[in-house]
Amino acid sequence: MVTRRWLSSVASAKSSGKGLVVPVAEVHRFIVDCLKAVGTCTDKACVQADVLVAADYRGHFSHGMNRLEMYVKDVKNGTCMPNAEPCVLNDTPSTAWVDGNNGLGAIVGNFCTHMSIQKAKQTGIGWVTAKCSNHYGIAAFYAEQALQEGMLGMTFTNTSPLMTPTHAKQAALGTNPLSLAAPGTGGDSIIIDMATTAVAVGKIEFQRRKKAPIPSGWALGPDGAPTTDAEVAFKTGLLMPLGGSETHSGYKGYCLGILVEVFSGILSGSAYGPNIRHWLRPTDKPADIGHSFVAINPNCFAPDFGCRMQDLITYLRNLKPQDPSKPVLVPGDPERKNMKLVDKQGGIQYHENQLKASLNDILQQWKFLSIAKTLCKRRREREEIKQEKMHYFHVSVWNFRPSAKLSGRHHYQNFCDFVIFSVFILVRSASVTSNDVAFLRLTMKDNRNEQSQYMEPMLPDQYSPHSSSPIKHCYIGSA
Template sequence: MTIPTRYDWEKLQNFCSEVFIQAGVDKESAKVVAESLIQADLRGVDSHGVVRTAIYLKRIEKNMINPAAEISIESEDEAVVLINGNNHLGAVVGTKALEIALHKAQKKGAAIVGVKGSNHFGTGAFYLQKAIEKNMILMVLSNASQTMPPTGGIRPFIGTNPLAIGIPAGEEDPFLLDMATSVVARGKIIVAAQKGEDIPLGWAIDKDGNPTTNANDALEGSVLPVGGPKGYGISMFIDILAGVLTGAGFGKYVNNMYENWEEPQNVGHFFLAIDIDRFMPIETFKKRMDLYIREIKKEPKAEGVEEIFIPGEIEKNIVIERMKYGIELPSKVVEELIEIGNRYKVDLYKAVKTDSFQQKEALNEC
């Protein structure tokens, strides 16, 4: 039998949520983690989507993540909070940090929430979208385990530490920047390795420091900073705020979720929320943002360029398509999910996308 590869996003989200519940995660937390994974897939960030389900579950099963942990506040004043995730699931810890940051910013105009004791928390865009819905500007930083060398080095020391910034607009799409500080997120190399595909030259080096297009060699080596020393500097800055400042791990002290089965990851995050109304009425700001975006999009285009996009716009278009036609998963990921479903007695095939997929295939043949 041919394994279906395209899935209805809502049904796939329900599948993931139910699997986590069966693994011992409470219903609300399971919903948050599943939503985080599916939102990544919908936006085309497959490296942070349901491909992560297996490793999250394995770390729960091996007691490397504690889904029953109480997330605690270690210090707090009017606009600054430090929370300890106590090794709960990263998306749950991040969501709690976001709620605190938005609440504090609404009261005081701006707020910072530092996080320690967390795990991989998904995409930054997951949190940005929620802040934008509340008419807030949000910056999210997170560190990660060693995958990238300092400029001039050949051995991984810092993570592909992501930077995410969300800013609402009016009639135009919001500004939604979510980027790794490496040329590419390591998760994309993992996906390429799973598919048996090569990666572009310039993404990574092998363990001896040589440029490589082999995804498996890249995983044994290092991904490279975006913009060379500039990306390295930004990644280091993120590690300082999310790791050194919060009391979380930093550099080699952020444990690898795929390799370290003795200790929690101790990932750190950093949330900065800004209430726009403290500067000007939100509707005025949105009109100014719309004007700004429209002026950028009217700029002269280089040869062969049909449209100038703002950060987040391409992903929005992918969301529209995948909501309609379904999320396509690599066969290896599908096989993993089937095995997980069998283990926890949850039927993946209920999430298969049929009619819309056939409709799209028909359109492609026209």
């Protein structure tokens, strides 16, 4: 069962002191299961999970599992059609205009990227625009696909209005990211992926979840003045352009945001600028996001593109640094470094506050109005289990209100997955050791004030954690 797989995986995750290391495969499975629980078919849920995991794998936590709540909410509310297929509205040898049919952004993005690459193989350049799409994750995920074919890849997308133009006190453009991937030699490359605002809104959200301040120059407060309060910045939703204030050339970031809007919203016929729905406010309006995807075959231009590109990459990396401990990097190097770290440590390292916040966000989308505080009680050894501490984790949930279309055993089971996830965090914080025994009991009260338990007991032989697991035995059910 889903619950058992999830518990087994997270229980074996490692604590690094700075966060929890979760296996990449488990992160992917969890995202897929969440999307499937709200009606997404398996293959499309896997594609969307690929993009979210790719972001966390590269160290861009603002666009990974941090974005799962938004996708679940849109699918559940019917503002995104998770199983829709994009279609071509107009096609030429080098260009195409696509209708995303309000499908998942990753599905639309992969469809258009593949089409642009195929056109570039035939004519040298492929340019595909799409309308009626949704948030498609990190832009580099699509630009990088061209590298596999020895091509340059570019992509642009508009987003919810969050950028405050220079001199303005209200948002009119999105973070409007752009990406360029260009191949060198020997598998090397430069990979640019950047917002045209001073920062992506997800980074402010991430700081907010860590309860940390943001640098001055990222966002404005409600009074139109720069703020360092992540909570205020997130709620106000007034990001500054790349560069910040006018004194620091913020108008250049503003102009880049317009450039992306032209390629994404205006050219594709999607919503644009202030007409795009606001993600930070409740709405039943479809996103109608616009994208552009470009593939360029360098062999149609001057020869030896890869060699010249590699020469520039090598020269930049070998520049004398201001600080010897901080060598000069090229775009894509920080991500490559993070991927190596993930591979070495056996998983993605998440801040515990992010995991807790992500769990809470998901729970809110499942119509659970409030979750009582989990009560952790430690008791000394019992006679029947010598030299082992007994840990009791009792999770109680009040005002349990499953929605009509999601009611039933399957609904309860998915809810239990999320509860188990939260208890895992508590197991970590309770310092359960390898010699301890943990008991977990889940109690739910529905809106008729009736207590129910929707979990079956898990016996030791059904739970096979890795040797490094912090829990020797874990029983789910009455203890």
